[in-house]
Amino acid sequence: MQSHGSAAFRDVWASLRCRVRSVTDKRGNLWLLSRALFAVLLAALVGVIVRLRGSGGTPPHHGGWRELSVEDLEPMDKQ
């Protein structure tokens, strides 16, 4: 059983190496590099979009700003 398993693994490995070799032989290492670069750029683009889109919340629907007078400001020191 063990020898069957290892033989199968060797076959798969050999076929993978063969495929990679054929790819690099046909199109060259530059092709792999350009694909990796494309993946990195795509990830960066998605990151930028996720980071920039949307907004930080909703403004309050009630209330407002009131200017503080000297009478409002000074008594706080005495508390």
Place this chain on the structure above:
Amino acid sequence: MRALLVGTGAVGTRSARQLLSSSLVSELIVFSRPGHALRRPNAIGSPEMVKAEELAPKAYELALSGASFVILAAPRLGAGLARAAIDAGVPLVSVSDDPADVRALLALNDVAARRGVPVVAGAGMAPGLSCLFASWAVAGLEEVMEVHVATLGTGGPACARRRHAALGEVVEEWSDGAWVRKVGGSGRELVWFPDGPSADCYRVNRPDATLLVRAFPSLRRATSRAAASRRDRTTSWLPMLRRPHPEGTVGAVRVDVRGRRAGVAQSVVIGASGRPAVLAGIVAASLALKAAQGELIAGAGGVGSLVKRPGELLAELASHGLRAMKFEGAHATAPW
């Protein structure tokens, strides 16, 4: 009173004008960095009161004798000039919002306290006015738990460059009683400022939290944010792509203080709007005059640590044109 001012940028000139409008100041010596000489000293005040000089150790030390206070309105000059001022027994007010400058000044706390000299670190719009607002709001609470500062706009070119860098730096936030490192430009929150404008604000590397935690040791959380556009955030890791404006126009600061009063959770939201350089100039000049009159606590610290009566100072700032505003009618609901 003889006043010394180091720095001739937007905040420096606004501070100078504020000082010269006071009847207490009779002479103002303005130091500029070598190569950044004040082109028209007369533009900030009467020629018989203003004297412009290039910053040099000997000239500075000579001017310190007989000076009532120093305002530092130039970044990355703090520690050396502050040490000389302390040795001469002259109070110093620094407007820099660079965390490195603030840390350098805070390190002089023991020396300043021994000499009985107040050294105010971060005395601009934020930190500065933000810490003053926080102190005022804290006075009305029994227990303070959180302070959140947000700003809109910048003063002069130095402020704009600093904010650009601060958006891309690591930020230290005070969270649950410990310093936590966060990424600058993260943590978006929509903040509504006085006089209308609302803007998305993000974490920035500014020393507000450091100064607030020193002033209010019971704080559980302290954060600092600044309004930024999408372009600001995406380009924060690059050098500034275009020259900053000579002086910012629209600006605002908003402070959200949370705590308890009579066992009930309370939130006080207070702020002000105006040109950031003008606000910073008013704060720096008023603090310097207070320091010269012996009304600040000796030692190095932020506005929240050294000002004895924040309400009185805010009332004084109001007489110089600052409009302090309070948000009423709804609780601050931002989940900071």
